[in-house]
Amino acid sequence: MTPERVLAALALLVPIVAMLWVGSYDKLGPEAGGVPFFYWYQLLWVPASAVFTVAAYLLISRDEKARRAARAGEAGDVR
16 A cells, blocks of 8 residues: 555545535535525535545556556566
8 A cells, every 4th residue: 555545545535524524514604605605515525526536546647657667667677
């Protein structure tokens, strides 16, 4: 388990925990443009979740490239 994979897992868990922790957004105020907090908070997590998902994807991609490079290096060393 590499640090990149741990960070990717945490990045994917943040939006899940934020949405499952209902007590953090189970209220009407403060309003934003007349929209109660409950609704705009949930809508705010739509793009935020996309950002966290992209971050996790980039971390996993970087880890996969490093693993492939390490395997290629090991294969080149064996004679």
